[in-house]
Amino acid sequence: MGSSSAVRELQRELETKADDLNKIQKDISKNHQVRKKYTIQLGENELVLKELDLLNEDANVYKLIGPVLVKQDLAEANANVRKRIDYISAELKRTDGTLQDLEEKQNSKKDAILKLQQRIQSLQAGKSKA
């Protein structure tokens, strides 16, 4: 009676905590994907930078902007690619940070859930004895 309602309350708490955990896990997976994308882009940009370095000074470089191929200056292209690389690495670091936070939160939630489960079990054990 008293103890069973306590058990039910604990179970409700457990559910809410489980939902939170699910949300956190979804965030984590989203973060992973974004991070993967950034990593790929970073790799591609570094490749482009390497190739641009191999070009002669007078080689023509074009950039595809929408449906238009626009002629670009080699120096300008170099600068742009470098800036993009910096931007992407900064973004990557940022997502790493958020990923770590999310993981910590996830762990703490897991602990809380486990503790709750234990309490429920002990209560149920106590109830069955009585």
Next chain:
Amino acid sequence: MEEPVKGTVTSLSSLVPAEEAQKASRRVLDAIYERREQLDQLKSFVADNTNLVNLVQKLPEELHHDIMVPFGKAAFFPGRLIHTNEFLVLLGEGYYAERTSKQTVEFLKRRGKVLESQVESLKAVMQDLKAEASFFDATAAEAVEGVVEIREDYVEELSPEKEKVSIAGRFTALIVAAPISAASFVFCFLLEHLPISIFLVDVRALPLGAQSDSPSFAVADNMEAGSVDEEYTHILSIMDKLEKEEEETENANEHSEDEQDDSVFGQRSPDHEVKSSEISAPSLHSKAESMTREDTFKNFFQQDFSDRLDDLSYVRLDCAIDICRIKEIVTEKADIVKLSKWVLEINVGKDGISVLGGWIGIEDLPFHLWKEDIFRKIGE
């Protein structure tokens, strides 16, 4: 054996339910399937690349080529391909560069190399996954067959005589730990008869506070007989414990064993009849505690297996020595430390090498290795 050694017998299937192992195996198979698809895609890229290289090399052979130019979705018209040595090469990220045929070929070759390296790494990952899958299958089979795990008390005995006899040509390998995940079982049941030079110390901090607050011990013995006998006997005269250990390993066969000293993971009293004879276990802990431990294990198994595997943190002891006997691992905070042979296939994919503070007592280290850098190497 003078006196019967008490111990417990637990069926493997109670620790690693067969279905769990099979589920884990299936999961790994799915992962393998994914990787294989990626591998196929990469291989098609490589094929395209080679075709392109051939084409690019062939085009400048003529000043112009007469071709049929595609026009829309379903039409062609006759045309001519001119400027056959000028190529607009996509460097990536929307950047194009004008290059000649030769330069384009060089670029394509570089790109091909990158693709090859990706293919290689993917293949390596697939190898690991395959090894994992085969291991899970083996555990599932074992669990189904009813392999049992026997735990015996650690009985200290002194008999220097038996010691010397036991040295000659005997290898033992013991890995003890709380078998928290299926991954640890492969080590429990592997008979390792090789001079082990690399040990993996698997430290798992149990997330439950209710777990034992007494330190847990793991014992691993591995000796190589023969050439090192002299040093061995020399050290024997100095260290007493060795002899006791020797005796103990003789008792324990290839099953895992518990060391008694302070309490340990607790002997799980068999709740069910097991095939082998009943061995009553002196339960060092109260039953309640062992209950929670079982529940803990159940919880662990109910969680995602891949999570468990990711949680493994490996501390690598690189003993570049043939004899290395690691006696006691005492860690703070009641972490359970497991020593096992480092198998290349199992571990390449895992990250998370973390070091937890603790003391590792290494005995039987040949004297010529008592140098700081060796100890440091061992500690890392």
